[in-house]
Amino acid sequence: MSGERFGEDAPELGSFAVDIRDGRVGRVMGRVGLYVQLRASGGGPEWDCPPESVRAAPLGEVLRARVREVNREGRLP
Structure with missing residues (x-):
């Protein structure tokens, strides 16, 4: 991605982040209005x-998310 950042502590576009409200991990897709948009790795x-x-995902969460993406891609026709 472009490396654009949303703020001082915000994760970069394309990186994995944690929604601390419920613990979900997602890839940072962009920003709309005041909100950061996340998409689940699956x-x-x-x-x-x-x-x-929004907080940057710890390495272990990033690795699990990447495995989910690779597994999902392997199941596509």
Whole structure:
């Protein structure tokens, strides 16, 4: 991605982040209005998260998310 950042502590576009409100991990897809948009690594709809509730995902979470993506890609026709 472009390396664009949302704020001082915000994760970069394309990186994995944690929505600390419920612990979900997603890839940072962009920003709409005041919210950061995240998408689960296994696919699905994006969800909006206030920037103060987004934290960079720890390495272990990033690795699990990447494995889910690779597994999902392997199942596609």
